[in-house]
Amino acid sequence: MQLSNRKKVIEQKPMTFSERIYFPAIIRGLRITLRHFFKKIPTVKYPEEIRPYSKNFRGQHSLKRDEDGRERCTACGLCALSCPAEAITMTAAERKKGEEHLYREEKYASVYEINMLRCIFCGLCEEACPKEAIYLDGPHVTADYLRKDFIYGKDKLVEPTFDITKLKS
Amino acid sequence: MAEAEDVKFKVTIDGIPVEVAPGTTILNAARQIGGDIVPPAMCYYSKLEGSGGKCRTCLVKVSKGSEKDPRPMPKLVASCRTTVMDGMEVQNITSPEVVEARKGVVEILLINHPLDCPVCDQAGECKLQDLGYEHGSADTRYEFDRRTFEQIDLGDKIQLHMNRCILCYRCVYVANQLTDQRVHGILGRGDHSEISTYIENIIDNDFSGNVIDVCPVGALTDKTFRFKNRVWFTKPVDAHRDCPTCSGKVTLWYKGEEVIRVTARKDEFGEVEEFICNTCRFDQKKTSDWILDEPTEIDSQSVISANHYELFNPPKVVKENPILQQQNREQLARTEKLK
Numbered sequence: 001m002q003l004s005n006r007k008k009v010i011e012q013k014p015m016t017f018s019e020r021i022y023f024p025a026i027i028r029g030l031r032i033t034l035r036h037f038f039k040k041i042p043t044v045k046y047p048e049e050i051r052p053y054s055k056n057f058r059g060q061h062s063l064k065r066d067e068d069g070r071e072r073c074t075a076c077g078l079c080a081l082s083c084p085a086e087a088i089t090m091t092a093a094e095r096k097k098g099e100e101h102l103y104r105e106e107k108y109a110s111v112y113e114i115n116m117l118r119c120i121f122c123g124l125c126e127e128a129c130p131k132e133a134i135y136l137d138g139p140h141v142t143a144d145y146l147r148k149d150f151i152y153g154k155d156k157l158v159e160p161t162f163d164i165t166k167l168k169s
Numbered sequence: 170m171a172e173a174e175d176v177k178f179k180v181t182i183d184g185i186p187v188e189v190a191p192g193t194t195i196l197n198a199a200r201q202i203g204g205d206i207v208p209p210a211m212c213y214y215s216k217l218e219g220s221g222g223k224c225r226t227c228l229v230k231v232s233k234g235s236e237k238d239p240r241p242m243p244k245l246v247a248s249c250r251t252t253v254m255d256g257m258e259v260q261n262i263t264s265p266e267v268v269e270a271r272k273g274v275v276e277i278l279l280i281n282h283p284l285d286c287p288v289c290d291q292a293g294e295c296k297l298q299d300l301g302y303e304h305g306s307a308d309t310r311y312e313f314d315r316r317t318f319e320q321i322d323l324g325d326k327i328q329l330h331m332n333r334c335i336l337c338y339r340c341v342y343v344a345n346q347l348t349d350q351r352v353h354g355i356l357g358r359g360d361h362s363e364i365s366t367y368i369e370n371i372i373d374n375d376f377s378g379n380v381i382d383v384c385p386v387g388a389l390t391d392k393t394f395r396f397k398n399r400v401w402f403t404k405p406v407d408a409h410r411d412c413p414t415c416s417g418k419v420t421l422w423y424k425g426e427e428v429i430r431v432t433a434r435k436d437e438f439g440e441v442e443e444f445i446c447n448t449c450r451f452d453q454k455k456t457s458d459w460i461l462d463e464p465t466e467i468d469s470q471s472v473i474s475a476n477h478y479e480l481f482n483p484p485k486v487v488k489e490n491p492i493l494q495q496q497n498r499e500q501l502a503r504t505e506k507l508k
Binding site: 074075076077078080081092093094105106107130131145146148 | 285286287288292395396397398399401402472475501504
């Protein structure tokens with residue numbers, strides 16, 4: 001079938017002498033290879049070397065703390081509801097007396113798990129969160145050997161406590 | 170008398186005519202039509218005598234009083250307490266005045282209501298949440314501290330959060346009309362009024378759990394369900410059992426295989442169909458205690474429908490392969506050993 005009138009007939013000719021000895025072609029090929037030795041390498045040795053990221057890059061989730069170092073998450077379940085990949089599960093618990101310095105609200109997430117194999121890093125959980133508790137501001141989620149190791153619990157997700165007084169010393 | 174029964178009043182609500190018996194309220198006439206034109210009600214409860222007239226969310230405009238006296242009513246009226254007249258013309262959502270007034274009512278209801286929906290167990294089936302979403306504005310103009318109360322213990326079954334209460338009086342009517350003795354009520358006046366028992370008393374009788382179902386907000390919630398799960402992750406299933414004290418017709422709320430909550434069945438207006446006893450509500454939480462009827466019908470607009478299904482056992486998505494499962498287990502064991 002012909003779509004346009006432009007048509008080029010390719011003709012095959014026997015090889016010339018210079019082609020038959022292969023040498024000029026090999027030299028041309030080596031020249032290209034040699035030229036690439038002096039070119040800038042586009043690959044980056046992640047994670048030792050990190051490229052500049054876009055401001056709105058979405059990486060691993062982190063569960064935030066408030067200014068007093070208390071967990072912001074109140075296990076309302078809106079992130080899990082909004083999650084299109086159904087990657088988030090949680091179990092809520094009631095804050096006991098004496099735990100006010102650990103959790104911001106009356107209710108908190110005792111278990112909070114994200115299945116990183118399911119997660120598509122769309123950021124809808126971030127948008128849904130009424131408490132500004134979850135942000136996808138971490139690095140890339142790294143590779144691992146077992147599927148079960150991709151279920152990140154609170155130990156990996158909750159951001160470490162930040163003590164400003166220790167920062168000075 | 171037979172003649173009186175035949176008399177039907179013709180009412181027009183938002184241009185839709187309906188014929189109702191004399192003595193029907195405008196709200197109930199609108200409910201007979203159904204759909205969008207039904208005024209919302211926070212305090213009125215058709216199963217509770219004397220309820221209504223407190224929250225003012227059901228305000229409507231009567232543009233024509235009756236056939237005999239066609240003058241409009243001078244002010245907006247509470248449709249749950251105003252009975253219909255023959256030839257009455259009512260405007261609900263078609264009147265901008267009503268929409269504006271309802272917005273104001275929602276704002277007033279929300280003045281002291283804490284914004285703790287992420288914590289509240291009622292979230293997802295809360296009438297005030299729906300009302301605020303439909304009629305309210307996103308911001309508040311109120312600059313002062315919200316009114317707060319100290320926690321009152323009502324026993325191990327019912328949890329009272331007085332901060333969330335909108336003083337609809339439904340729970341008081343439930344205790345009056347369903348049980349032989351009422352131990353809770355409204356104490357104080359005006360801004361200080363609160364639902365409480367006098368002095369610290371436990372609400373405990375066969376039908377006390379119904380205050381949870383009638384509460385339009387999260388002021389009275391099930392303590393056995395407290396923080397167990399969010400309603401939209403649970404799956405409601407209608408079930409029944411032979412109960413000596415009540416009808417035994419309930420809705421079971423499943424999370425996986427487990428019944429985590431039992432409530433009475435609710436109709437499209439959020440009112441319970443039949444009140445249930447505390448044994449059904451709090452003590453029978455095993456599937457073997459019940460005869461399952463069908464998955465509860467859920468409004469597709471409701472957040473609960475996010476997890477809803479129409480069949481008891483939905484068809485499997487992935488075909489089960491025992492050989493693959495065995496190989497996966499072996500591989501896991503091998504990798505664990507190497508660690």
